[in-house]
Amino acid sequence: MRIVVLAGGIGGARFLRGLKRAAPDAEITVIGNTGDDIHLFGLKVCPDLDTVMYTLGGGINEEQGWGREDESFTVKEELAAYGVGPEWFGLGDRDFATHIVRTQMLGAGYPLSAVTEALCARWRPGVRLLPMSDDRIETHVAIETDDGEQRAVHFQEYWVKLRAAVDAKAVVPVGAEQAKPAPGVLEAIAEADLILFPPSNPVVSVGTILAVPGIREAVASAAAPVVGLSPIVGDAPVRGMADKVLAAVGVEATAAAVAAHYGAGLLDGWLVDTVDAGTVADVETAGIRCRAVPLMMTDLDTTAAMAREALTLAEEVRAADTDADTSEGGAGA
């Protein structure tokens, strides 16, 4: 079975670990968000790609969910001694090596997809990890400062430095309009047996991937079922500050509202947490098959169970489609 997953950072990476457990024989292609990539110290940093790579490759700092385990911060301290920042972005020594290799390869002319493949040759994540695009796309967030001034900041500045403490007025994937999907992305979507939206941020992770021209259309027209898992449980994000950026695009921070935001044109199935069982009927009314199951990724077992529920829901979608095809066929016979 060929599974395509549109993944952001921590949530996507953890879900993928569960998915690998749930479907050990599947060929998994991960289309990674690169909208939160940032140039720091002259180096190209790809936080979401690296989080997926480190998590699946066994190098992640489990506690914080990003960065390398057993990390030191000598380089960062030295940069600070030179007065070179930003200091709010936590790059460790091990992590620096990844960005140095990436920047060197990009400088030598390799596209990001080839660089990512080369980095994965070390980490062997057990999935094919593709950046959504080889072109530079940077998610910017429009904010209003305390003195009423409007300005746009890089997503990382909004998320990490400002901790999303001010309201996001708009979220713009700068460069997306001119970007092309990376080699293999559209093919993987077209050939997939299943497409999954993990419980990643629907605006700045999955939404950014879908903003690359051609990807949304490919997902919408794919033969495979498209099943998503809600990143909102009750009235709050499972982790992170998704509510902040959902507000910027006028979407309520509820599982049902996120499903409606994706829409029946994209989603065939949607998993909400058991605490949101009351919204299942609403989602189904909107034309999206919905089930309420435990959605807390507390450990690998619960995460694998979530992935299994997504596979089961996909089977239901497929069966329903087949039934529909059969009835249509029957009607036409």
Place this chain on the structure above:
Amino acid sequence: MRIVVLAGGIGGARFLRGLKRAAPDAEITVIGNTGDDIHLFGLKVCPDLDTVMYTLGGGINEEQGWGREDESFTVKEELAAYGVGPEWFGLGDRDFATHIVRTQMLGAGYPLSAVTEALCARWRPGVRLLPMSDDRIETHVAIETDDGEQRAVHFQEYWVKLRAAVDAKAVVPVGAEQAKPAPGVLEAIAEADLILFPPSNPVVSVGTILAVPGIREAVASAAAPVVGLSPIVGDAPVRGMADKVLAAVGVEATAAAVAAHYGAGLLDGWLVDTVDAGTVADVETAGIRCRAVPLMMTDLDTTAAMAREALTLAEEVRAADTDADTSEGGAGA
């Protein structure tokens, strides 16, 4: 007093420490060799400039003479885990930060001289450190491999990887012909009260600096005395493998031969070690005032004493010039 020093790496840096002690009120300008600069991992590494900066700024690894004290090698280990080398060049984590800052600034368009000044703002070496040129110059060494093949390798590959174990057939400062002295270099030489060649490598350190068009001429025509200290004691280099590259330019590894290599056109005074007292007369016959004094930089005291001897010899040169001017004046009256 304004002193200009043409410096290589370890020998030059240690001598400078002694000179600062010997002439605490002097304004010292160091013209640093950049011919052994190398691009590693996409980063610009300037070993000689950094050795001077770290040594005078109190950050040097005293035992090895280069690199940072209290150093760790996490980044390098990680790069090796990615299969990215070379592994023979010992870049530590603290050192990496310097190269990251430098590369970022160069990438932003600053010339190396401005970058060096910015780095020195942290280290406060107590001297003005100028790269010999803002243009890229790379010293290459022509070697003959065991199977008789001739090839050219970067100086660092010859020195660090091959440990100068094969004969150097030629030493070429690639790019020097098209290079210009960095801003301030020619002015510093012209305005100097004293110009010193420390016991640095006469071929790949001082020789490379002199290979930048305009610098040799400026030194030769400078009003100030030019005094050098022999890097060869007895029949061997004090440290390093200067004999290997001296052979490539057809110069014997003796204090007198190195003096003759620079020549009376450049040098006004030359210090040899006491063990080479027998060559003083030869050097003086060649028109270079010469003294035999202890030249082993075993500690700061002995190094400062060497620097004092150089200052004394410079005074002798100056006095002799004044005498000569006076006699000439007398003859003309």
